[in-house]
Amino acid sequence: MKRLLLIVLGVVCCRMGVCAQDVTVEVRGIRNAKGSILVMAQKDETSKPVYAMVKAAERTAIVVLKDVPWEKFTLSLFHDENENMDLDKDEQGRPLEGYVREKCKKESDKPATVKVELYYPIYK
Numbered sequence: 001m002k003r004l005l006l007i008v009l010g011v012v013c014c015r016m017g018v019c020a021q022d023v024t025v026e027v028r029g030i031r032n033a034k035g036s037i038l039v040m041a042q043k044d045e046t047s048k049p050v051y052a053m054v055k056a057a058e059r060t061a062i063v064v065l066k067d068v069p070w071e072k073f074t075l076s077l078f079h080d081e082n083e084n085m086d087l088d089k090d091e092q093g094r095p096l097e098g099y100v101r102e103k104c105k106k107e108s109d110k111p112a113t114v115k116v117e118l119y120y121p122i123y124k
Contacts, residue, residue, distance in 0.1 A: 020067040023104075023112040025052075027061045027077065031098065031120055035081040039063045041104075043070040056081070068112070076101045079118055095121055 027037050035056050042049040052065045056079055063077075078087045079098035088096040098118035106112045 020069045021106060021112050023065040023068045023106065023114060025063040025065065025075065025077070026113065026115045027063060027118060028059070028115065029098070029118040029120075030056055030059055030061055030079060031118075032056065032081070033058045035079060035083045037061050037063060037077060038080050038085070039065060039075065039077040041065050041068050041070075041073045041075050043073050068106070070106075071108075072103070072105045074101065075104050075114060075116065077116065077118075079120075090123065094123060 023041065025039055027039075030037070033056050036053050037056050039052045040049045047070070050065050050068050052063045054061055054063050077100055078095075080086070081097055082088065087099060090096055098120040100116045100118055102114070102116055104114050
C-alpha cells in the first residue's frame with residue numbers, strides 16, 4: 001500500500017513539474033523609466049498567485065514569471081511609478097498609473113511569451 005501511494009505521489013509531483021513553466025512577459029508602452037513594473041499571474045481568485053517585478057524602462061520591459069503551473073491564467077500588471085507598491089487611484093477610484101489585465105493561455109509546444117500594452121488613463 002505504501003508503495004502504491006509513493007508511486008501515485010511521484011507521478012503527481014512529476015506531472016506538476018512538467019506543467020510548471022516560466023512565462024516571459026513583454027510589457028510595451030511604458031511612458032517613463034520611473035519606478036517598477038509589478039506583474040501577477042493567477043488561475044482564479046482562490047489560487048496562489050505568481051509574482052514578479054522589474055525596474056521600469058522607457059517603452060519596453062521584460063518580466064519573467066517563474067514556474068507558472070496553469071495552462072490558462074489571468075495576467076495583471078501595473079507601472080508603480082512612485083514605488084509605493086500600490087496602484088494609485090484618484091478620489092473617484094480611477095487608476096492613475098499604467099495598468100493592464102489580460103487572460104492568457106500557454107501552448108505546450110512553444111515557449112510561453114505574452115506581449116501586453118500598458119494603458120495609462122487620461123481623465124478630463
